[in-house]
Amino acid sequence: MIKVLLAEDQGMMRSALALLLDLEEDIEVVAQVATGDQIVPSALDARPDVALLDIELPGCSGLDAAADLRDRLPSCKVLIVTTFGRPGYLRRAMEAGACGFLVKDGPVGDLAAAIRRVLAGERVIDPGLAAAALSAGPSPLTPRERDVLTAAVDGATVADIAGKLHLSQATVRNYLSAAIGKTGTRNRMEAVRAARRNGWL
Amino acid sequence: MIKVLLAEDQGMMRSALALLLDLEEDIEVVAQVATGDQIVPSALDARPDVALLDIELPGCSGLDAAADLRDRLPSCKVLIVTTFGRPGYLRRAMEAGACGFLVKDGPVGDLAAAIRRVLAGERVIDPGLAAAALSAGPSPLTPRERDVLTAAVDGATVADIAGKLHLSQATVRNYLSAAIGKTGTRNRMEAVRAARRNGWL
């Protein structure tokens, strides 16, 4: 019997997946969590064979949790299941030690199949997405540029960002300008969108 | 047997819901679509008793489709099932003649229950959300302000918006300024976010 942990914030999706996976004869959902910070504690308690992790979770990203899991519970394989097939996400998932990366796009049947393949030691990755991740290359943003850009996502002004990061306003403008240049965009808002689309935030 | 149409763009969610609903003895999923513009044709073909519509769909909004359905297939009850419990969405859903409004938050069991209640003539609405929708009031934005703001969502410049809507740049700035004032925000980006959060776009 394959023991599965399920981390997914959307209640309906989580309960639906849990029900359907439990219908499989060789799969048992032993833990369900809705936030990122519950993943590791719950996994240490329930000792699953596979962890199905969404990326965009409240509390803590599924990618961070995956890296934690690799250290704290190496026996547990990680399968990332996400809405957005962003190249940077795939890259970071691999760096965090994930064994598979699935977009919530295909039928649910794919999920059970992926679980079995991951447990068999295979790596499960959407081929088209893998190509995109490789062709897109890694993030061109320096850590600081990333910080400034993430601080700008919700429409904060330069002054806001400078205050939050304890930087000079001129410095913030410089980082923003660099990010705009590297993303090939025309302003802050486009830069944020481009960076997000690539999973660089 | 209750015949159901399912409109949902996320493949995994769609197939999961279809499977689970088909497990119910009195429910049968007679049509599944992934885009908004397929809803009405498919409904006219399959003649469902209830249509389960997501709002944010490619092609055409589930809300628009709901209004269409009311005219073209009045026998079909509409149940909106959405990720985002935005007050404006609920309001528009009601105006479009929807019989129920569900957030994808609770367990899937809620869904089957809601279907049966809607078919029994009840209205199914999350009480907390209803309160929020009433307290938030209707959108303060004029149609034109809404247009300009939606054209600004992806970081377009004033010139872009003016070109797309065939307006003067100064006019665009005025509408933007009005929208910023009405949303109580400090710039374009915040105004867009605020309007989106309320479902005014």
Next chain:
DNA sequence: GATCGTGCCTGACAAATGTCATGGGTCCGG
């Protein structure tokens, strides 16, 4: 030990953005 990339900063400039006052047009309800 020199060079390079990075982080942090400054100052100055041009361009884009947000605000305000003002005007003319339409259309609708009192």
Next chain:
DNA sequence: CCGGACCCATGACATTTGTCAGGCACGATC
């Protein structure tokens, strides 16, 4: 018919944003 909404537009203005050229310090790498 008049007032009040909305639509579209101007022009002027202050502020914010984006760009560019520099400077200093630090650690890594060669």
